[in-house]
Amino acid sequence: MTRPAGGVRPARASDLPVLQEIERAAGSLFAPLGMDLVADDDPSSVEQLTPYARAGRAFVSVDGDDRPVGYLLLDVIDVAAHIEQVSVRPDHARQGIGRALIERAASWASAHGLQALTLTTYTGVPWNGPYYERLGFRYLSPDKETPGLRAIRDRERASGLDAWPRASMSRGLAGPPADD
Numbered sequence: 001m002t003r004p005a006g007g008v009r010p011a012r013a014s015d016l017p018v019l020q021e022i023e024r025a026a027g028s029l030f031a032p033l034g035m036d037l038v039a040d041d042d043p044s045s046v047e048q049l050t051p052y053a054r055a056g057r058a059f060v061s062v063d064g065d066d067r068p069v070g071y072l073l074l075d076v077i078d079v080a081a082h083i084e085q086v087s088v089r090p091d092h093a094r095q096g097i098g099r100a101l102i103e104r105a106a107s108w109a110s111a112h113g114l115q116a117l118t119l120t121t122y123t124g125v126p127w128n129g130p131y132y133e134r135l136g137f138r139y140l141s142p143d144k145e146t147p148g149l150r151a152i153r154d155r156e157r158a159s160g161l162d163a164w165p166r167a168s169m170s171r172g173l174a175g176p177p178a179d180d
């Protein structure tokens with residue numbers, strides 16, 4: 001598996017405008033699927049990103065010039081580290097960058113005594129649900145969602161994101177998944 005040239009490190013304040021560019025570029029992957037609401041969604045503002053960086057819950061994967069090419073944001077939801085966002089620039093996709101970011105999130109969560117990694121995602125988009133399943137995540141039926149996850153799903157439904165099939169997923173933190 002190819003690793004990003006510069007590895008994964010915590011995000012700094014100076015990285016945040018680049019993260020917005022990455023989110024906008026990564027979102028464009030949804031346009032050919034007719035998921036315009038997702039493709040055209042505005043990226044998070046610097047004000048929204050700043051608390052993640054300050055709390056050490058934003059990670060970037062950087063190129064050889066230390067410029068971010070992918071990033072991941074974590075929230076703590078109930079007993080889990082929740083992946084609020086993971087995005088990789090399409091011109092750097094499929095090189096293991098997303099996986100490296102997710103494994104860094106898993107290490108962070110384990111180090112903070114959390115029990116699982118969670119996320120919400122589209123079940124029918126190849127680089128969403130099926131990809132996360134390959135990384136060891138499993139779908140959670142609504143009755144297995146924790147109160148915090150249920151609240152996130154309620155907000156997503158209210159904002160129209162469930163126009164396409166969407167679900168919560170969880171991965172226990174016993175250890176990394178085996179390679180395919």
Ligand SMILES: CC(C)(COP(=O)(O)OP(=O)(O)OC[C@H]1O[C@@H](n2cnc3c(N)ncnc32)[C@H](O)[C@@H]1OP(=O)(O)O)[C@@H](O)C(=O)NCCC(=O)NCCS
Binds near residue numbers: 085087098128131
């Ligand atoms: C999800 C995402 C972060 C993965 O990043 P990545 O660095 O490409 O991921 P990895 O290199 O670790 O794994 C790539 C795997 O994703 C899947 N995948 C990625 N792009 C794909 C595509 N265009 N078509 C089909 N599968 C795709 C495949 O399983 C692929 O494995 P393969 O290359 O061995 O076939 C990236 O695709 C992305 O930013 N997507 C847009 C934003 C998004 O959907 N974010 C998640 C929801 S918040």
